[in-house]
Amino acid sequence: MEEGELRKEYSQLKRRLAKMGYICTGSVMSLYNRCGKPYCVCHRDENALHGPYFVWTRKVKGKTVTRNLTPQQAELCKLCIENMREVERIIEQMKELSVRYIESRR
Numbered sequence: 270m271e272e273g274e275l276r277k278e279y280s281q282l283k284r285r286l287a288k289m290g291y292i293c294t295g296s297v298m299s300l301y302n303r304c305g306k307p308y309c310v311c312h313r314d315e316n317a318l319h320g321p322y323f324v325w326t327r328k329v330k331g332k333t334v335t336r337n338l339t340p341q342q343a344e345l346c347k348l349c350i351e352n353m354r355e356v357e358r359i360i361e362q363m364k365e366l367s368v369r370y371i372e373s374r375r
Contacts, residue, residue: 275370282363285355292353295327297338297346 270278301320303311310317323343325336338346 270369270373272370272373275366275373279363279366279370282359282366286359289356289359290352291349292356293327293346293349294353295325295346295350297343297350298324298326299343300324 299321300323301318302322303309304319306312311319321340323338323340325338325343325346327334
């Protein structure tokens with residue numbers, strides 16, 4: 270690939286990064302569970318669990334942090350996590366192009 274093509278592709282990746290929305294790491298899970306009331310139907314019927322409850326788990330300074338989320342927050346968080354994955358893919362492509370650029374310079 271010529272230097273001009275490398276620059277063009279790299280510029281396209283920079284534009285994609287500039288358009289990226291909010292980002293975050295972690296994962297979002299939906300949980301169903303039993304309550305503490307022994308007379309509740311959730312204790313008699315395995316299919317009658319409470320939920321879904323949304324939980325966001327991530328690492329902060331090496332420690333796992335867990336937060337409960339509303340359904341709206343869970344959807345927003347999932348979008349931010351997917352944005353982060355896209356940022357990581359773009360950066361990997363930029364690194365590869367940078368290596369090719371460096372190696373093409375003689």
